[in-house]
Amino acid sequence: MKNLLTPITLGKLNLKNRFILAPMTRMRGELDGTPTDIMAEYFSQRSSFGLIVTEASFINPYANTYPGNGALFNGKHLEAWKRVVEKVHQSGGKISIQLYHVGRSGNKAILGADSVAPSPIAINGIDFLTQKPYETPKELTKSQIQQILEEFHNSAVLAKQAGFDGVQLHGANGYLVDQFLRDGTNQRKDEYGGSVENRSRFLLEAVDRLIDGFSAENVSVRVSPTDRFSDMYDSNPLQLLSYLLPQLDKKGLQFVEVKRHGPVDPKKEKPGRQLPDYQIPNFYETLRPLLKKTPFVGNTGISVDEGTKLVQQGTLDAVAFGYLGICNPDLPVRIQNNYPLNLNADPTTFYTGGARGYTDYPAFSQENRQQAV
Ligand SMILES: Cc1cc2nc3c(=O)[nH]c(=O)nc-3n(C[C@H](O)[C@H](O)[C@H](O)COP(=O)(O)O)c2cc1C
Helix, strand or coil: CCCCCCCEEECCEEECCCEEECCCCCCCCCCCCCCCHHHHHHHHHCCCCCEEEEEEEECCCCCCCCCCCCECCCHHHHHHHHHHHHHHHHCCCCEEEEEECCHHHCCHHHHCCCCEECCCCCCCCEECCCCEECCCCEECCHHHHHHHHHHHHHHHHHHHHHCCCEEEEEECCCCHHHHHHCCCCCCCCCCCCCCHHHHHHHHHHHHHHHHHHCCHHHEEEEECCCCCHHHCCCCCHHHHHHHHHHHHHCCCCCEEEEECCCCCCHHHCCCCCCCHHHHCCCHHHHHHHHCCCCCEEEECCCCHHHHHHHHHCCCCCEEEECHHHHHCCCHHHHHHHCCCCCCCCCHHHCCCCCCCCCCCCCCCCCCCHHHHC
């Protein structure tokens, strides 16, 4: 019976197992988005994962709010990513780059420009980077939308040249693509807003541009329709995905990943909002039939045991692991050998600390047993 250790083919990519390292912003790059040697080291340490996905990497100079994230839109980025990819390949791994535009989650102090979004609706909250309330973004014009789509295409072309095994469109976690998808952030009156078809248009056009730049079997998409990070909300995410997933299914993609929601405190829920579990009950079982031929990946709070069960019963084809991948660089090896897991990823070093909390989590060995768990 298949499990997380069973090989799988995604697109034309043969993976040695179904463990995917989830994309994670760790802010260890140069400020202009050029990836660094330590990033190459970090990813290559995780080459036992069937597939590694990089952190959200920005597609133009104004598309990022996290200083030190990767970027891929010019020759300097290209050359540096080539070295990262080469090191991962040399250590037997496979790696895709996640591409993103920050949208309304950006702020002028960091972006150096006004933040932009489908509609001028600010995040209700305090930006942890500036410790100030979020700014109200400027509504994108149609020509700006075309420009951003062109930038996704450019990044996909460069990703192929860099030797990546794929590109992932970041359609999750409240960034620009997600802002188009959900009706809490998209109140446009043109063909990019309103109906689920219109709200899906930007994502689907971005996917087409990535396909043009690389190829369908190298493109994946990540969405998080019920997650609340960055004050995101959609009034009917099941209706949204009932349109979006079959559309994606026609495109012959590498895989589609749908993130479950993170923790939601019912007591803090805003009036009129429905709880995620009510919006899409039995999340993965409900969504699975919407993808007939595209590999389906899950993530968020999925333990190895639950992931194994979901793969065994055919509900998911693979699972992306975040926290566990931070502190267990050799997660699949540990599962294969029944070694204990390290469950203590240190949140104080998620976004800072250089090697500390980044490349210094050891792989398990009997000799370093204490240190490794
Ligand atoms: C430090 C950190 C950075 C993250 N950065 C990204 C990111 O750049 N792109 C993304 O899609 N998700 C990002 N996420 C979300 C993770 O990919 C993943 O969805 C989340 O950790 C839940 O999975 P888990 O329960 O296995 O940890 C990040 C999570 C963490 C902890």
